[in-house]
Amino acid sequence: MLHKACLNTLPMVQTFDHNDFFSRRCIWVNGPVIVGAGPSGLAVAAGLKEQGVPFIILERANCIASLWKNRTYDRLKLHLPKQFCQLPNFPFPEDFPEYLNKYQFISYLESYAKNFGINPQFNETVQSAKYDETFGLWRVKTIRTSSSFCPCEIEYICRWLVVATGENAEKVVPEFEGLEEFGGHVMHTCDYKSGEAYRAKSVLVVGCGNSGMEVSLDLCNYKASPSMVVRSSVHVLPREVFGKSTFEVAASLMKRMPLWMVDKILVILACLLLGNVEKYGLKRPSTGPLQLKNTEGKTPVLDVGALQKIRSGKIKVVPGIKRFSQGRVELVNGNILEIDSVILATGYRSNVPSWLKENEFFSKDGIPRNPFPNGWKGNAGLYAVGFTRKGLSGASLDAISVSHDIAKSWKEETKQKKKTMAARHRRCISHF
Numbered sequence: 001m002l003h004k005a006c007l008n009t010l011p012m013v014q015t016f017d018h019n020d021f022f023s024r025r026c027i028w029v030n031g032p033v034i035v036g037a038g039p040s041g042l043a044v045a046a047g048l049k050e051q052g053v054p055f056i057i058l059e060r061a062n063c064i065a066s067l068w069k070n071r072t073y074d075r076l077k078l079h080l081p082k083q084f085c086q087l088p089n090f091p092f093p094e095d096f097p098e099y100l101n102k103y104q105f106i107s108y109l110e111s112y113a114k115n116f117g118i119n120p121q122f123n124e125t126v127q128s129a130k131y132d133e134t135f136g137l138w139r140v141k142t143i144r145t146s147s148s149f150c151p152c153e154i155e156y157i158c159r160w161l162v163v164a165t166g167e168n169a170e171k172v173v174p175e176f177e178g179l180e181e182f183g184g185h186v187m188h189t190c191d192y193k194s195g196e197a198y199r200a201k202s203v204l205v206v207g208c209g210n211s212g213m214e215v216s217l218d219l220c221n222y223k224a225s226p227s228m229v230v231r232s233s234v235h236v237l238p239r240e241v242f243g244k245s246t247f248e249v250a251a252s253l254m255k256r257m258p259l260w261m262v263d264k265i266l267v268i269l270a271c272l273l274l275g276n277v278e279k280y281g282l283k284r285p286s287t288g289p290l291q292l293k294n295t296e297g298k299t300p301v302l303d304v305g306a307l308q309k310i311r312s313g314k315i316k317v318v319p320g321i322k323r324f325s326q327g328r329v330e331l332v333n334g335n336i337l338e339i340d341s342v343i344l345a346t347g348y349r350s351n352v353p354s355w356l357k358e359n360e361f362f363s364k365d366g367i368p369r370n371p372f373p374n375g376w377k378g379n380a381g382l383y384a385v386g387f388t389r390k391g392l393s394g395a396s397l398d399a400i401s402v403s404h405d406i407a408k409s410w411k412e413e414t415k416q417k418k419k420t421m422a423a424r425h426r427r428c429i430s431h432f
């Protein structure tokens with residue numbers, strides 16, 4: 001049991017062993033606990049290091065940037081030019097190309113962590129985090145699985161909690177009628193590496209976001225035959241317009257005009273440069289691409305070659321799924337396709353609602369309720385980084401705000417604590 005009075009006098013990190021049957025520990029952190037060691041968690045950590053604030057990062061995987069290392073395919077390149085993907089206070093090497101591949105981005109993140117001396121606690125999954133009103137502290141419970149003998153439970157106690165677990169923490173795997181009868185190989189895009197294993201196979205790719213499009217393209221490059229399911233609608237934009245990245249063009253237009261107008265311009269440019277994509281089954285949503293990204297988190301497709309394969313018929317566009325049966329899929333239009341494998345490009349979701357015991361700041365979808373730029377600060381020392389639906393550039397902006405805000409209140413509290421300690425010390429001395 002911890003007492004608040006004793007917390008005030010504790011050093012930076014202190015461990016208490018419970019007298020329990022199996023290993024369970026309680027650790028006081030004299031600074032924030034950051035959950036997640038992806039780009040967002042690393043960027044906050046770097047900001048805190050620079051301001052001399054101690055912290056702990058908890059990461060469920062055994063490495064930093066696990067999404068990029070373990071859950072992306074080989075040919076992945078960043079969609080946005082490098083100036084939108086850099087984290088604060090550490091530029092990309094000069095010889096990096098305009099669009100980094102995933103290995104370059106991973107090596108940058110490794111150097112970033114090394115440069116700022118960031119050492120997360122790996123193999124530690126946060127199971128729950130709850131604000132203790134009585135003590136005015138967060139209680140963060142984890143399971144550490146690094147030891148092969150005994151997973152141990154740990155409780156961290158802290159004043160500040162930074163949620164950096166990402167918009168894409170868990171894969172979305174919808175249920176489909178008859179899928180258990182299908183018999184072929186089924187996987188989510190988070191486990192897809194390349195089309196090597198699919199040569200000459202018929203593959204159903206379910207979903208037409210950036211993952212669905214790029215996996216279908218990759219399959220074509222390995223001489224497989226993908227059919228891509230488009231059950232509703234999608235915005236396809238060129239990655240570049242007149243030699244400039246579409247994202248950059250949109251960002252500079254946003255400084256001069258309202259979002260709806262930028263959306264209109266983007267759709268007109270897309271029609272001019274890509275032609276009418278609706279005739280291939282790629283119906284455009286009635287809501288504009290940036291508006292849709294902001295409100296529903298649905299990212300427009302930035303085309304890197306899939307559209308050409310769709311035009312040439314190498315990627316077939318098919319409507320929604322009715323049911324699966326052995327070696328087959330029946331579509332909502334009644335057509336039946338013989339297929340060897342299924343790749344679910346059905347997206348990702350936040351996992352915050354599964355562990356954060358709070359329902360004011362985060363919505364039930366695990367995204368802060370307040371839209372950008374006001375979604376980074378909650379009550380009672382709660383913060384969120386990387387939930388802006390603005391990719392890496394949004395994460396960097398959040399990280400700067402969060403690390404400054406925490407540093408400010410950490411310094412105030414530390415000063416206050418020092419004063420109290422000095423007064424106590426003086427009282428002790430005069431007593432003797």
Ligand SMILES: Cc1cc2nc3c(=O)[nH]c(=O)nc-3n(C[C@H](O)[C@H](O)[C@H](O)COP(=O)(O)OP(=O)(O)OC[C@H]3O[C@@H](n4cnc5c(N)ncnc54)[C@H](O)[C@@H]3O)c2cc1C
Nearest residue numbers: 036038039040059060067078079125126165166386391392
């Ligand atoms: C295939 C793909 C490609 C993308 N490409 C781009 C792009 O080109 N440009 C762009 O701007 N964005 C891109 N994104 C979006 C991308 O998710 C973010 O830009 C970036 O990774 C966000 O970083 P993050 O740290 O917020 O989240 P993540 O990178 O997801 O990191 C979160 C970390 O939290 C850990 N974690 C989760 N839950 C727990 C828990 N309970 N306990 C402990 N640790 C936990 C995870 O293991 C993970 O390491 C892409 C996303 C995907 C899926």
Ligand SMILES: NC(=O)C1=CN([C@@H]2O[C@H](COP(=O)(O)OP(=O)(O)OC[C@H]3O[C@@H](n4cnc5c(N)ncnc54)[C@H](OP(=O)(O)O)[C@@H]3O)[C@@H](O)[C@H]2O)C=CC1
Nearest residue numbers: 077078079174207208209210211212231232299345346347
């Ligand atoms: N190179 C890069 O930079 C890349 C970036 N990314 C990013 O990763 C994030 C996730 O992208 P992604 O994985 O494509 O996920 P998305 O959420 O963008 O797309 C999911 C797709 O799956 C469809 N879907 C979901 N459920 C079903 C169902 N039951 N039946 C049929 N279709 C279904 C959705 O259709 P509907 O719209 O009808 O719901 C949608 O087309 C995005 O931000 C994306 O930009 C991804 C790949 C590459």
Ligand SMILES: O=C(O)C(=O)Cc1c[nH]c2ccccc12
Nearest residue numbers: 079080293299300389390391392
């Ligand atoms: O590719 C992603 O997942 C991103 O989040 C990058 C991104 C953020 N905002 C956008 C708007 C249009 C296209 C891509 C992005």
